[in-house]
Amino acid sequence: xxxxxxxxxxxxxxxxxxxxxxxxxxxxxxxxxxxxxxxxxxxxxxxxxxxxxxxxxxxxxxxxxxxxxxxxxxxxxxxxxxxxxxxxxxxxxxxxxxxxxxxxxxxxxxxxxxxxxxxxxxxxxxxxxxxxxxxxxxxxxxxxxxxxxxxxxxxxxxxxxxxxxxxxxxxxxxxxxxxxxxxxxxxxxx
Amino acid sequence: xxxxxxxxxxxxxxxxxxxxxxxxxxxxxxxxxxxxxxxxxxxxxxxxxxxxxxxxxxxxxxxxxxxxxxxxxxxxxxxxxxxxxxxxxxxxxxxxxxxxxxx
Numbered sequence: 553x554x555x556x557x558x559x560x561x562x563x564x565x566x567x568x569x570x571x572x573x574x575x576x577x578x579x580x581x582x583x584x585x586x587x588x589x590x591x592x593x594x595x596x597x598x599x600x601x602x603x604x605x606x607x608x609x610x611x612x613x614x615x616x617x618x619x620x621x622x623x624x625x626x627x628x629x630x631x632x633x634x635x636x637x638x639x640x641x642x643x644x645x646x647x648x649x650x651x652x653x654x655x656x657x658x659x660x661x662x663x664x665x666x667x668x669x670x671x672x673x674x675x676x677x678x679x680x681x682x683x684x685x686x687x688x689x690x691x692x693x694x695x696x697x698x699x700x701x702x703x704x705x706x707x708x709x710x711x712x713x714x715x716x717x718x719x720x721x722x723x724x725x726x727x728x729x730x731x732x733x734x735x736x737x738x739x740x741x742x
Numbered sequence: 743x744x745x746x747x748x749x750x751x752x753x754x755x756x757x758x759x760x761x762x763x764x765x766x767x768x769x770x771x772x773x774x775x776x777x778x779x780x781x782x783x784x785x786x787x788x789x790x791x792x793x794x795x796x797x798x799x800x801x802x803x804x805x806x807x808x809x810x811x812x813x814x815x816x817x818x819x820x821x822x823x824x825x826x827x828x829x830x831x832x833x834x835x836x837x838x839x840x841x842x843x844x845x
Binding site: 569573576577580581584585588589590592593594595596597598600601602605606607609610613614645648651652653654655658659661662663665668669670671673675678679682697700701702703705706718720721722724725726728729731732735 | 750751752754755757758759760761762763764765766767770771773774775777778781782786788789790791792793794795796797798799800801802803804806807811814815817818819821822823825826
């Protein structure tokens with residue numbers, strides 16, 4: 553683990569609230585990118601990610617007990633997700649839930665899920681893995697996913713593939729399930 | 743998202759687009775009771791959402807950069823200061839109540 557992060561963690565777990573407050577700045581500097589990118593996975597919106605992260609850091613300051621024996625960055629991210637981020641993610645759309653058809657439990661599963669396959673894999677690793685898996689797909693499937701990842705709308709993808717929007721959605725769904733199967737195999741092999 | 747009774751593959755595609763474009767609340771609000779029910783019962787949907795999140799992260803996660811971490815740190819610090827203040831105030835009022843009770 554980075555020396556800066558290790559020192560910040562040591563300061564953060566101090567029993568004195570003032571020392572913890574002072575240790576927060578180097579801790580935020582060392583972890584901000586890692587945490588916000590992870591949150592982006594669930595919210596897809598930078599403003600909401602920043603709001604959630606602000607509360608996460610304050611929660612860490614208030615009760616840093618879960619961060620005592622952190623071995624490495626992956627362990628840190630996992631612990632922060634499980635003990636601090638999930639709680640806050642569950643609250644993001646809670647107020648909205650009164651007017652939603654989705655049950656509270658389903659909403660929580662959608663926004664703050666349990667740790668799934670590769671949930672803690674870093675972005676760089678994920679990119680490589682996805683690239684490898686895309687190479688194993690049929691050309692049409694790969695094109696649909698690649699275009700989606702370039703930010704194209706389903707209508708634009710349908711125009712490119714000379715098909716209907718409905719067919720594109722079905723193709724994406726099947727391909728995503730296929731990718732999930734590949735991921736599962738990868739995790740089992742690993 | 744005008745379609746009222748979307749099939750599970752359409753729901754997944756709409757969820758994926760909403761997550762990618764940062765408008766998840768719009769997707770959540772668009773769900774009808776029947777669609778919510780079919781989401782609940784579909785294992786495929788839940789499995790697919792896992793991959794969608796990973797795709798979103800791999801494709802767009804890197805674009806998330808704070809323009810000014812210093813500004814963010816001051817927001818965090820202000821939040822901590824306000825919590826400290828609240829904790830002190832509640833401790834003071836608890837002490838006052840205890841003193842009243844002792845009298």
